[in-house]
Amino acid sequence: MSNKMWGGRFSERPDEIMEEINVSIDVDRHLYAQDIAASKAHAAMLAANGIITASDAKNIGKGLDTILSEIGKGGFEFKRALEDIHMNVESRLSELIGPAAGRLHTARSRNDQVATDFRLYVRDIVDETDAALAAFQQALVERALEHAGTVMPGFTHLQTAQPVTFGHHLLAYVEMAARDRGRFQDARKRLNESPLGAAALAGTSFPIDRHATAKALAFDRPMANSLDAVSDRDFVLETLSAASICAVHMSRFAEEIVIWTSPLVGMIRLSDKFTTGSSIMPQKRNPDAAELVRAKTGRVIGALNGLLIVMKGLPLAYQKDMQEDKQGAMEGFAALSLAIRAMTGMVRDLVPDEARMKAAAGEGYATATDLADWLVRTLKMPFREAHHVTGRIVAKAAEGGVALHELPLKEMQAIEPKITKDVLGVLSVESSVKSRTSFGGTAPKNVASQAKSWVKRLEKERKLG
Ligand code: ARG
Numbered sequence: 001m002s003n004k005m006w007g008g009r010f011s012e013r014p015d016e017i018m019e020e021i022n023v024s025i026d027v028d029r030h031l032y033a034q035d036i037a038a039s040k041a042h043a044a045m046l047a048a049n050g051i052i053t054a055s056d057a058k059n060i061g062k063g064l065d066t067i068l069s070e071i072g073k074g075g076f077e078f079k080r081a082l083e084d085i086h087m088n089v090e091s092r093l094s095e096l097i098g099p100a101a102g103r104l105h106t107a108r109s110r111n112d113q114v115a116t117d118f119r120l121y122v123r124d125i126v127d128e129t130d131a132a133l134a135a136f137q138q139a140l141v142e143r144a145l146e147h148a149g150t151v152m153p154g155f156t157h158l159q160t161a162q163p164v165t166f167g168h169h170l171l172a173y174v175e176m177a178a179r180d181r182g183r184f185q186d187a188r189k190r191l192n193e194s195p196l197g198a199a200a201l202a203g204t205s206f207p208i209d210r211h212a213t214a215k216a217l218a219f220d221r222p223m224a225n226s227l228d229a230v231s232d233r234d235f236v237l238e239t240l241s242a243a244s245i246c247a248v249h250m251s252r253f254a255e256e257i258v259i260w261t262s263p264l265v266g267m268i269r270l271s272d273k274f275t276t277g278s279s280i281m282p283q284k285r286n287p288d289a290a291e292l293v294r295a296k297t298g299r300v301i302g303a304l305n306g307l308l309i310v311m312k313g314l315p316l317a318y319q320k321d322m323q324e325d326k327q328g329a330m331e332g333f334a335a336l337s338l339a340i341r342a343m344t345g346m347v348r349d350l351v352p353d354e355a356r357m358k359a360a361a362g363e364g365y366a367t368a369t370d371l372a373d374w375l376v377r378t379l380k381m382p383f384r385e386a387h388h389v390t391g392r393i394v395a396k397a398a399e400g401g402v403a404l405h406e407l408p409l410k411e412m413q414a415i416e417p418k419i420t421k422d423v424l425g426v427l428s429v430e431s432s433v434k435s436r437t438s439f440g441g442t443a444p445k446n447v448a449s450q451a452k453s454w455v456k457r458l459e460k461e462r463k464l465g
Contacts (some may be wrong), residue, residue, distance in 0.1 A: 005087045025078050027327045028085040029071075034120035035085050037197060038067045038113065041216035043104055051206050053109065056100040058371040064089070085117070086110045107208050109200035111230040111318040116196040118326065120217060122239050125333045126188045129243070132340040133177045133184075138458050139347040140177075144170040145451040149444035150431045152267065152357040153366060155271040160364035163429040166352055171450055176249045183242035191235035194219035198229035201317035231317040233307065233325045240304040240329060243336045247300040250339045254293035257346060261287045267357050268350045274342075289342045298336040303332025361429040365394045365404055370426045370435065379418050389416045 003010065014022070029033075034288035040061055047057030065088055070076040082088045087110075094101035144167035152163035194214035197204065203226040210222035224228035260267040261399060278284035306328040310321055368390050392415050397407045403404045405427040425431060437443040 003081075003083075005082070005090065008164075019080065022083060023080050024084045024323050024326070025080055025082070025088060027090075028114070028117075029078055030330060031085050031114075031117040031121055031326075032071045032089070033068065033126075034117040035113070036064050037120065038116045038213075038217060039089065039104060040064050041213045042108055042196060042214065044210045045209050046103070046106060047208075048212065049207050049209055049248055051208070052100075056103050059097045059100050060093065063093045064178055066096055066171065068093050069198065084110070084114075086113050097192075098292070099390060107199060107204040107206040108197065109230070111200050112195045112198040112226075114322075115198070115230050116217070117195060119191055119195065119219075119235055121194075122191060122235055122329075123188060126184045126191075126239060128330045129184055129246075129333070129337065129340070130181055132182050132337060133246070134186045134343070134458060134461065136340050136344045136347070137174045137177050137454065139344045140170045140174045141451050141454040141458065142239070143167070143350075144174070144447065145348055145455065147352065148448040148451060149433075150352060150354050150357065150414070151361045151433055152352070153361040154442070160360070160366050161364050163361040163432045164436075164442040165433055165444055165447050166357065167444070167447040167451060170347070170445065171454070173249065174454055176183050177246075180242065180246040180249060183245060184239065185240050185273060187235065187238040188222075190238065190266055191221045192218075192220045194221070195223050195229035197222060198226035201227055201230055227317045230315075230317075231322070233311055233322060236325055236329050237304065237307055240300070240307060240332055243332060244297075244301045244304045247297040247336050247339060249344050250336075251297040252289040253343060257290040258287050258294070261285070261290075265360075266361065270354045271349050271351070276347050276351045289346060293342050295340040296339045299335040300332040300339075303328040314320070340465075358429060362403060365397065367427050367429060367432045368394050369406055370432045371404060371423065373420075374423050374426045378420075378422065380417075 003014075043052070043060040043064075046052040047054045052060075067076065070092075076088075078088055079091070082091050090101060090104060091337040093104065101154060126381070134320045147170070148168075150166040151163050152166045152169065153160045154162050154169070156358040157431060194210065194217060196213045196217070197208050197210035214222045257268070257270070259265055261270055269291075270285075274287070274289050274290045275285045278286065310324050314321055348377070371393065372383065372386040375381045376383050379386075381389070393407065393412055394404065396411055396415065397404055400407065400411075405424060405441055408425075409419070409421055412423070426435065433442050433444060435443065440446075
């Protein structure tokens, strides 16, 4: 038997290989809820405009509700011979309600159907990602408040640079997540237009109301050009771009956790909940979750690259190539979701070794800039000269194997006679961070007030819901 959805002019069954390469149900079955919602909106609109009868529309709606619950309960048999979700649903509908099911496809095509379903799906992903990122920010902000004054080394080139606070470091990721959320929201604005009713590519001769279906599906408006509506996947690309940038942020933080938990560094500890052991080395505590977040970023970026390559050079309008838009994207979004949730879990779980952090903050002459700044401020030395004098003092301390604050004043004065004992006040890591009060700086009081303002902002957001 030929395909009952499109087989009118066919007399033979497709070859097995044809069926295997063509079938998409294993992937697009995940669009079932969106597919059914769009069909219900379409049927109601057809009836409202006298294209089908009210009683057919009612039966179609009831049948679709039955299918939704069958699929939800796992009691639906997806048939590969029916290719995709659209035909699986329609075929079941005709079993349930008979010939009226055949009227549902009036004035639409699988081309506008799939574009509509996938837009709805990606819109849901955007909303779920936003909620996950808000929870990630909340976890960070709570820990930042707790550690507004906890001193740790700040790095450039992964070399100890200047002391910062742990809270400040965590808040850096809150800012990144805020921009990530903004990028997802931007993508959402542009994707929230309805392709439904564009039909195969040219629109339809039936008196449909695309504004009504757009509204029923909570789209802002119908897409203005039918060719564009069925053939672009820029909404997936844009969301995957936002996802890729977000995943890159997650991977950087994950890498820091890997470094910080290494016994070589030992700045934080993860509990058994976020650590795994080695099957041969009994002492090992491996940060697998963080390593996997680092790796899952590859999947997200891979999904973006994959789809860019699928879309490149495709002429208008719908081409079957576009069926390959879903699998990678769905996997990429799932990978990002897991990465965000794992990072949130680790942020809540991690325990910093404050003594080790503080000691490390003072290693490597991390307060040398504070000494140079003191020379500028107190002795009115030009910064370049202060930099040079400080360099000589650091060399002297290194020669004696002592920290800056341990170097006898006399030794400093041998290099710069105008230095007084007041300088000792700026050489500790605590006084260093305390002095960084410039806007956006690491001073504990800045960090505490930033964290508090984030707490309020997130709380307000939750209330607005
Ligand atoms: N399974 C298809 C896809 O995901 C649905 C659209 C098929 N359209 C068509 N004319 N064969 O792209």
